[in-house]
Amino acid sequence: MSDVLVIIPTYNERENIELIIRAVFSQKKAFDILIVDDNSPDKTAEIVADLIGEFPERLFLEVRNEKTGLGTAYIHGFKWALKKGYEYIIEMDADFSHNPNDLIRLYAECATNNADVAVGSRYLKGQINVVNWDIKRILLSYFASQYVRIVTSIPVKDTTAGFVCYRKEVLETIDLDSIQFVGYAFQIELKFKAWKRGFNIKEVSIIFTDRIRGKSKMNGSIISEAIFGVLKMRLNGLPNTKENAKSTD
Ligand SMILES: Nc1nc2c(ncn2[C@@H]2O[C@H](COP(=O)(O)OP(=O)(O)O[C@H]3O[C@H](CO)[C@@H](O)[C@H](O)[C@@H]3O)[C@@H](O)[C@H]2O)c(=O)[nH]1
Numbered sequence: 001m002s003d004v005l006v007i008i009p010t011y012n013e014r015e016n017i018e019l020i021i022r023a024v025f026s027q028k029k030a031f032d033i034l035i036v037d038d039n040s041p042d043k044t045a046e047i048v049a050d051l052i053g054e055f056p057e058r059l060f061l062e063v064r065n066e067k068t069g070l071g072t073a074y075i076h077g078f079k080w081a082l083k084k085g086y087e088y089i090i091e092m093d094a095d096f097s098h099n100p101n102d103l104i105r106l107y108a109e110c111a112t113n114n115a116d117v118a119v120g121s122r123y124l125k126g127q128i129n130v131v132n133w134d135i136k137r138i139l140l141s142y143f144a145s146q147y148v149r150i151v152t153s154i155p156v157k158d159t160t161a162g163f164v165c166y167r168k169e170v171l172e173t174i175d176l177d178s179i180q181f182v183g184y185a186f187q188i189e190l191k192f193k194a195w196k197r198g199f200n201i202k203e204v205s206i207i208f209t210d211r212i213r214g215k216s217k218m219n220g221s222i223i224s225e226a227i228f229g230v231l232k233m234r235l236n237g238l239p240n241t242k243e244n245a246k247s248t249d
Pocket residue numbers: 008009010011012013036037038067068069070073092093094095097141160161162163184187211215216217218
């Protein structure tokens with residue numbers, strides 16, 4: 001068993017899933033993979049099930065009955081990972097938006113550089129490292145991150161990032177059942193809660209390349225959950241230091 005689990009949530013990713021699994025397993029560091037599939041109509045899970053024979057004890061599959069959002073898929077995966085005892089847990093998209101070659105840098109930021117949370121960040125040093133997104137999506141994502149920083153004061157540039165390595169203690173400390181957001185805004189909430197608990201969040205510069213195969217699952221309700229949810233999150237609690245945070249939240 002590896003000390004690192006890469007969780008990949010999937011909904012209709014049959015064009016990407018085998019390629020991304022092989023790309024992760026071709027890295028120098030041995031990573032385990034958990035796919036959390038929401039009963040994809042395109043039968044993504046069947047492809048994964050077939051590959052398990054080729055990668056026993058390294059590739060795992062959890063199939064949920066229905067699509068209930070990216071956040072809930074990750075919470076499911078986190079609980080699974082903590083039960084199995086992984087030291088580091090990485091979130092990654094199935095569609096190559098996140099380059100598997102960057103996995104090792106995220107892991108190293110936690111394992112050797114003392115981060116509790118390593119965020120694969122698109123917005124470091126005033127840059128916008130995004131390839132193939134239209135201007136509307138770039139502005140939405142960039143201003144969403146700015147908005148979250150202004151409202152919450154969190155010192156993270158890319159708060160909506162979905163390429164993140166968590167040290168297991170972070171996920172053990174945060175009450176995963178208290179996570180309110182079910183969609184992509186869950187990415188913001190988890191980073192906010194980690195920061196509130198006093199964990200050390202570091203950003204690692206990455207280039208996000210929009211998918212070539214398949215479709216994004218982003219929609220209007222995901223965006224409004226983020227806009228209103230962040231305000232609610234801010235009203236419900238300000239950051240604490242690690243010493244006094246254990247009793248709050
Ligand atoms: N199981 C499951 N998986 C899902 C669901 N919704 C999306 N996914 C999976 O989650 C990954 C990301 O989904 P996309 O729809 O491709 O995301 P995106 O629009 O490219 O958004 C990315 O950027 C956002 C920030 O700008 C990130 O917040 C988000 O996490 C993601 O990395 C893909 O592997 C997709 O199959 C769901 O409800 N259930």
